[in-house]
Amino acid sequence: METVNYDVVVIGAGPGGYVCAIRAAQLGFKVALAEKYDVLGGTCTNVGCIPAKALLDSSEHYHKAAVQFGTHGIDLEGLHLNFQQFIQRKQEVVKQNTSGLVYLMKKNKIAVHHGLGSFVNTHQLKVGDQVLQGRYFVIATGSKPASLPGITIDKKRVISSTEALSLPAQPASMIIIGGGVIGVEMASVYARIGTRVTILEYAGSLIPTMDQELGKALQKSLATLSIDIRLNCQVQSAVNTGNAAVVGYLDKDGQQQELTADYCMVAVGRRAYTAGLNLAAAGIETMKSGKIPVNKTLQTSAPHIYAIGDVIEGPMLAHKAEEEGTLVAEVIGGLTPHLNYNLIPNVVYTWPEVASVGATEEQLKASGVAYRSSKFPYMASARARASMDTEGFVKVLVAAAYNEVLGVHIIGPRAADVIGQAAVGMAHETTAEEMYRICYAHPTYSEALKDAFLLGAGKSAINI
Structure with missing residues (x-):
């Protein structure tokens, strides 16, 4: 059985794994990426985030054509859905993304090994007929759908x-x-x-x-x-x-x-997936939930083995895993990165979209923090009226003492994109007044954010 030596071996080619591998390669390490399946990208790219968003966009186009186009002066006759093409487009989107990942691995000189990774000992991982010898390992094997007691997912009905x-x-x-x-x-x-x-x-x-x-x-x-x-x-x-x-x-x-x-x-929900890893051979135990305990730099009980993404505590989000992958690669590289888990946005891609960052109102009440809540409705947004997307609002939670923004919660058009601006402001501990004094383009959906900050600062909204 052939043994191949690497500096860093990443197990799992989902968003956390491939981002970690790329960042480690950029820092000059010799990197291997072990992936159980034949394609890269993990759950998110193949059967999660990306295909779901493709279907969400397609279904929203169909829905708007059915219920809104007439108002826009666009008359359609015989509208129908080609379900096979509906699914096929999703497959094409997935293929484009997985092909892009293959290119990125080659560009960054990352060796990809397909097969189930299983620890032989703390410094060796068996993948197929090869043994990957590593100075460092990163476990990024993700999660699988969970079920309820007594319910079997038979994958048929x-x-x-x-x-x-x-x-x-x-x-x-x-x-x-x-x-x-x-x-x-x-x-x-x-x-x-x-x-x-x-x-x-x-x-x-x-x-x-x-x-x-x-x-x-x-x-x-x-x-x-x-x-x-x-x-x-x-x-x-x-x-x-x-x-x-x-x-x-x-x-x-x-x-x-x-x-x-x-x-x-x-x-x-989903459950951490570590089946077949033989963690015991690496001296690693899991919690009752199946997740792997780690410290602040995401080290497991074996200091040279790290874990990221869905296999550790925290929200099961692709972007959280990506940030953790970057953090681990930089820690291994001797840098001192920091990740603020309170500022990881959470998004629901319905329409209107839903997005949040920071504390919820329920969390602030439970912790006894004095705060003010302000809301601005999309019904009052000129951009939202122009696009017939007037459902929802922007809600801002502001600290009573210093006007620091503690949480932003949006349900409305393009909330997934607008929430990023709130996250940037909160990362720099800005006040509501500082956030509304930024110049926002007009007319845009983000102006609803500006007016919510304006109200949060104790002033009256002025935009329409």
């Missing part, structure tokens, strides 16, 4: 988001268990193209980990797509009956209920 991205035909109906980010995004995709969608959520609001006002506003928005949203529901079973899925649950009153649909999609 009881499916995860992975299967929902590539269904053979458009379903007439779908039940989605879970009203978090993945659940509401996939609900949007299918409801827009005419599938009858029901969401069953255990909590009392959608996207329960985000600011509660965002969840309430999103629920109203999704209701306009005729999505049946049932909160405070405890799902007990999901069964494949051959040509349908039957879901049993307790409703908010504790009454036993049953629903039938073409498919049941389980979207109750």
